[in-house]
Amino acid sequence: MTYREWLTLGMERLRAAGIEEASLDAWYLLERASGISRSRYYLVQKDPFPEEAAEKFQKLLAERERRVPLQQILGDTEFMGLTFLVNEHVLTPRQDTELLVELALKNLQCRTSPARVLDMCTGSGCIAVSLACLGKPASVTAADLSEEALQVAKQNAEKNQAAVHFIKSDLFQELVGETYDVIISNPPYIPSNVIPGLMPEVRDHEPHMALDGGADGLDFYRILAQEGRPYLAEGGSVFYEIGYDQGEAVSRILEACGYHEIALHKDLNGLDRVVSAEK
Incomplete structure (x- = not known):
């Protein structure tokens, strides 16, 4: 899966969990998991998402789905x-x-x-x-x-x-x-x-x-x-x-x-x- 596909998946999961700012939160979590900036994302969005980053992103998504505040997840x-x-x-x-x-x-x-x-x-x-x-x-x-x-x-x-x-x-x-x-x-x-x-x-x-x-x-x-x-x-x-x-x-x-x-x-x-x- 590409960066963009993972971001889309994250947005869908958070929306399903009832998160109002699902799109924004998904981006912040993907940014933290991958370490890339928004400008960098647009350059690599069609590239394969690194496996290590995908594992981290899924863990962060799971926390947010449990309604842990975004700021607590990010620290x-x-x-x-x-x-x-x-x-x-x-x-x-x-x-x-x-x-x-x-x-x-x-x-x-x-x-x-x-x-x-x-x-x-x-x-x-x-x-x-x-x-x-x-x-x-x-x-x-x-x-x-x-x-x-x-x-x-x-x-x-x-x-x-x-x-x-x-x-x-x-x-x-x-x-x-x-x-x-x-x-x-x-x-x-x-x-x-x-x-x-x-x-x-x-x-x-x-x-x-x-x-x-x-x-x-x-x-x-x-x-x-x-x-x-x-x-x-x-x-x-x-x-x-x-x-x-x-x-x-x-x-x-x-x-x-x-x-x-x-x-x-x-x-x-x-x-x-x-x-x-x-x-």
Whole structure:
């Protein structure tokens, strides 16, 4: 079989497995299995596909057919123009979260002095590492309860040569006495009863600890807003990623805790995606 025939077979198998982006995913898996670029593919598409590459391609296809996320199969993904390692212990960085980072970067740029930043629930470290690489903060601290997630985050900081201080902490428990100018978080925000109905890639292969936001999905926002307030310096800012229907509720939580300049920010689809506020 030729390169083109194997690619066609891969697309058909993934479509049959219910993969929405079957064509694109099949290409990425063939690229990883064969080591060729897209431009090179068009030159060799009618040539016989190497046996070793075919065996590898079939193994990769089998994983994707089981609805293992493409990024976990490949082992990495791009976020904010940087490359991040991912596995089953962390949420895969998503494009929606880039808005969260972009807003924080603008805040850092507007400050008269470098800011101390805290990334709570850091997961893969994509937020903390991006801010350390693309902004000019005085310091970046990243906290998470999962030791496995922190190991991935540390690898990502090293990979991108980012100066980030990592702490294993149950939210603010290990941060006593510290204050920050910016607290940013993409916390768990999916209501517990919604998780069973999520796509298999998320439900079966991403850590539930990073998904489950409690009965109404708002548990972590209450803790971040109330317990996090003493850790935020006067004039400091918070940035939280939210679910598309949580803007009003999270804004009320922040208002009740004494924050001001509360604002909602929409993603590329016109949906509420980030809430920001000041102390």
